[in-house]
Amino acid sequence: MSLMSSLYIGVSGLRTSQNSLNTTAHNLANVGTTGYVRQQVVQSDSRYIKWGVTHLSTLQSGLGVDIETVRQVRDVFLDKAYRQEVGRQGFYEVQYEAVQEVESMYGELEGVAFQNSMSDLWTSLQELSKTPSLIETRSTVVQNAESFLERAEAIQDQLKKYQINLNTQIQDKVDRVNEIADEIYNLNNKISRYESNGLEHANDLRDERNNLLDELGQIISITYKEDSNGVVTVNAEGVPLVTESNTFEMGTAKVSDSSDLLKPVWTDFNNADVFNLENEATSKNDTDVGSLKGLLVCRGDDTANYTDMLLSQDEYNSTINTSVIMTVQAQFDQLIHGVVTAINDILCPNKEITLADGTKMTVLDEENAPAGMDSNHTMGEALFERKSMERYETVNVMVKVVDPITGAVTSEPKTVKKYNAEDKDNNYSLYTLGELEINKDIKSNYSLIPISSNAGTGDVDQKVAEALVTKWKEPFATISPNTLTKNNFSDYYTSFIGELATRGEELNSISTNQATLASNIDDQRQQVAGVSSDEELTNLIKFQHAYNASSRYINVIDEMLEHIISTLGR
Template sequence: MRSTFLGFNAARSGLFAAQRALDITGHNISNVNTPGYTRQRLNQVQSDAMRLFGGQGTLGTGVDTVSITQFRNEFLDFKYRSEVNTEGYWEAKRDGLRFIEAIFNEPSDTGISTVIDELFESFQELSKNPENLTTRALVRQRGVAFANSANHMYSQLEKMAVDLNFDIKTTVDSINGYAEQIAKLNEQIFRYENDGSNANDLRDQRNLLLDELSKLVNVEVLEVHNHNDDVIKGQEGSKIGKKMVIQINGQPLVSHNRFTKLNADDEKASSFDSTLFMKEIKWEGGDKLDIRGLNGELKALLDLRDGNTGSSKGIPYYINELNRFVKTFADEINKIHTSAFGLNGSDGVAFFTAGGVDTPPLTPPLTDANLDPTDGSYIPELGGINAKNIKISLDIDNDLNTIAASNTVDLLPGDGSQALAINALRHKASMFQEGKPEDFIKSLISNLGVDTQEAIRMAANQTFLTEQINNQRQSISGVSIDEEMTHMVKFQHAYNASARMITTMDEMLDVIINRVGLVGR
């Protein structure tokens, strides 16, 4: 038999359901601009119905609120984190290559190509008037300018490597920070959801941290069921007893409420300069982080700092190329200059040396490596010259007369044939594999330009792709003010209708209680 107050209970449940739905709508509207927030909805079902006797069917008893859930698409979360990881890699690489381009500063009026041209032009002027001290001073100054340019470019590349080293340390610290926060959230979410509830707002915080972490390094997110340790790949879940594991290359960064720190404090000698120390990334236990298959901003920084191959060109590659150019260029000039005679009759004087040391003596032991195969002239051992230490020799720095321009001592002071021979090196196509000095610089800058343009293009494409996927995510998870306003009006009317239903039921009961049986009194 129907209860007297059944209608009250049905209307009351509708009143409370509409009120809760309005609360959730207000929560959505309040967080419309909150990063990482996912809109929520109230799930409700009809209450268990009452069976009527005599096969009359069932009578509804109201509504039950089941849960508050989020609108999320786990596949789009996975896709977004994959694409933002690639975006982080190309953006960091783009910025690094742009800075290398600024260091080389080519083509420009102040780049090394211009300095080389001015050096050759000064030798050409010397060939015309080899006894003029003003012209000799110009040659010395142009030589100093070339050495200083090479030194400066090397020091800038070296400083960039040190700066990248700091950036790597900072990125590793950020990864540790995200891991620690996620571990704490994992514990809170697990405790909150252990009774079947949904920790929606905590999950939003964790998802936002996963998005930011994914830009720094590629991670694999696993959900582990506590009851049987069954591993399911995915991003989020609402099953009871599920714990989260985050891995980098198969090694756990976060294991539910615990996390393993990465350290970038141990130092190793750099591959291009033993005086520099570069951070190695290791796990807290001491094992090195396997960087194979690594991606994201961290990988780009490592490539820029350590890359020395055609597929991964970084600071060591460009330093090695700069060293190769400077050494070959200096050796070619020295080979001619040491075989020529200065205005004071001196010979065997090197034009460039390593660190400005004195000219190597013309004394045994002589080997085939010290002799020019074309004419048997002496070539001093100058293997130590590179972009970092190249200087004008002390002999030339101290005495302009030691600048050698004459082919023989007998033709002094008016012979400038050897200065003219040095000037001709600018057109020596066999000096480098790439050709003459100008060709080497153009080839190096062209390759750098191609790599930079590729990074710029890839970063732009990835940004567009990431935004597209994020827009798809927001179309599902994001809050729409228009939609929430529509829901607000709908739930408001539902609330008012339920309240009106209670009033009606109250009036009906008032008739039964206070008016029935009063006739004839």
Template sequence: MSLMANLYVGTSGLQTSQNALNTTAHNMANMDTEGYTRQQVSQGTRAYQTLEQKYDIIAWKQIGTGVNYNNCKQVRSDFLDISYRQESGRYAFYDVSLKALEEIEDQLQEMEGSEFADSLNNLWVSVQEMAKDPCSAVTQSSFVTRANEFLTRAKSVYDGLVSYQENLDSTVKGMVENINEYGDRIRQLNEDIVEIESGRQEKANDLRDERNLLLDKLAEYGKIEYSEDTFGNVTVLFEGSSFVTTDHVNHIGIDVTLESSVGYATPYWEYAAKTVDNKDGTKTVVSIDGAHIFDLTQNISTTNNTDIGKLRAVLLARGDHNGSYHDIVEDENYYNSNISKSVIMNVQAEFDQMIHNIMTTINDIMEKAESNPAFIDGSVGEAKDFTLFVCANESDKLTYDISDDKPAGTVPTGFTIKNTQINPKLIQEPTLFTYRTVDGNEDNDTTTKLKEAFTKEQYTLNPNVTTRNSFITYYNSLVSQVANSGDVYDSIKEAQQQTVDSVNAAREQIVGVSSDEELEFMIMFQNAYNASSRFISVVSEMLEHLVTSLG
């Protein structure tokens, strides 16, 4: 090889070493950058110059022509990426579920500084006191007052649950907007990456880092599957449906009118919804049947990957309506498939069932009491006017609940927390119900039945619970159920956190930048640069000597 050719060999070493130094410096500068992946220079040899070919020897006589800068690659593990994104999505699911349970527990145990249990206990104490002296104006007035306090606090607790339900609903729109934004950005990055890498001269590593970070964030919202084609495009499936393709994004829409009677947001695939064209060129969604993103009636299972993503967790926790005792008593299958999976609707239904049972039982006893003013004055048909609890509006007495997703038939609304109030007649005159029979005796039979009603253990929280409670123990069982569920979710969350941390640590071992390792590379490439520079100097001196000597 000529001396002039050796100059090119030295130059190749200078260029490659400089590029390697630039890459090392880039790694060091982005050591703390979120989502950054360590980059590594891949070097190779240039084509050899063959001097002599002999087939009777193992190797031909060849001379190297220098080093070649092949590419700058990212150091990643596809297996760890997939595992991390799945486990982080599962962690997000249980994190949201646990926070919902903790909030519900706070709502149940405290209400403006005092526990609801106090008002229930006060009502029970007032019943006991009235049983001692049924005809006392003091005990009668105390009973009505405590009942009013009980119902008022029950409404406050229920309203607090509804308010939290609405707060969860308000986060759904923001989550969907984030998902759509991530999808749009991933598609744009696909286009930019393909444009840069189509010349096969360089890798768009920084853009790939941004895309990988978006996939990490997207995985927190739901179950994703993705693949990269030979051109560098990444296609993404979200909850099993096509989300990001090579040329477009299937956006997620929000429905607040078609699915929920209370206007809660329901995410759906816009491309799958049924629409009608308007005169102004816009479209109106008329049905989202078949366009749902989630099937919330599925059992929560790690095996089936139905416990992944914060969006699913929020929708499950929130439910699609305000729960009432009807959700428990009407149909067991409906309860198991639609109510039990929602922590808020389940607690609302169980809490409303307790209040409904207390109000209904007290009213039934008072209606049949011998001391009921309606029996005394002969107006038996008006006995319900002398009960403790009445419908807040006259129209509620005739209201029927007919829902497409509930069993066929009409079910009377009945007493619920939302539609009931204390009888205004008793509020105005607590002694109107005298608890004195026609012959003037104390109606001890009625007060005894009221006492027994509070201690009789015949009420279950829901169809899946066999333990029976009295009015006194029901609320404690409800709070305990929420607390126990919270402990279970907390344990799962902690275990999931350890799994995520373990996978992330393994991933960081590969993609993370080590300052010590990069400093070693920097010294190595710097020495290689100096060696190439020295090689060029020696060749240059030799050329100068030859020219001078022969000149």
């Protein structure tokens, strides 16, 4: 090998050591930069000159050292695991936050519990049963009933507003998904152009892209792959989000024409739903990933009421129980409906009569109904009314009459108070929150509360007075179709709050465990990808020595050349 070739070997050592020092310095400069992945210079032998071949080996000499690549030191498997687990953390975390928000509405931790309103109403009903003729006692009942209803309406209104306000969070996350998709697409183009010569690696740009993938994985379930050109294609919920040549936009649309609730859709795919919420969200199927999906699940797709508690167990679990807010709305409305209808049915009992044509009709049971304390002994004045529908309407009907002796069937005209029954398909007919108010006539005249005997004697109807007290203690409903135990009003509310707290604790436990798991995986990532100042300083010394060694090698060759030239010149 010539001395000139030997100089090239020394120069290659200088160049490689210098680049290694620059890379090490770059690592040290970013030791505290979030998301930065340490870079490593991979050195390799340069070309060889072949001199010949023996029976033992090939005779050759090397021409120095080259930089094969400057690579990022990261584990792609840990990246995928982290993005999935942090997405699962986001799914449960947003639901736990929703439970905390809902719990605060009932004031159990702030000293203004809704239970106080229930207790006040119950106490006033007890007092009414003892001294029903006192106007003061009757006014207390009306005032506490109004306070009970106002507090219940305020909570349900808060739930509806919170449900709608989640649209803002959903829209923000959809917008962020689109922003990330555009940024990844732009970074793909930059990386592809930067690395097109096959010599350079756009590692800092790759760090940016990986940080975006981390953030995207927390919002929505993603899969991705990188091609030979350094371009990453991304699928979100199984649908292309970023391709080599395009990004596909996500948007929002109303759940239905009559709803204010929004859902994510693929605007580039005929507004197809982003999520299939009919499938149960489970870790086994990897369908519980992404904070965006978590928001949709906890919010639900409609406003629930007590009629949803009449669904079959399977229907309830698939449509109501999956949503934190819809479950609370349905269970709470069932409690209010139970209290309201129980009191109304005692004050205004109904019965069923048979009309001349054989059909049935529900009417006020005037024979057993208590009357007011007013001069007209008014019957049929319920304490709670529907805003858009009267409890009764007076109608003239032909009723079926059977002679008790001969058994002959005839018909005769009769004026009755027909009960306007509840219809689950007509919200205005329901005794549900949003449609309830205190009877205006009773508010203006407390003597109309029907608790006196209908005989006109002015005596208290003792059965009615006792029923108001005992009804409160009787079991009226289960907390959900998944349980068999019926509760009275007080126990129902206790179970309702307890179930909400238990659900919150479960969600908190899962999200906390997921946060720990994601953090552990991230720690493992950092052990691989993070910059260690001690290690980099060691590398700095190593490459400094290598640089010095190459310099001394060149000096030796230089001295040899100088000696040869000076010798030839003599």
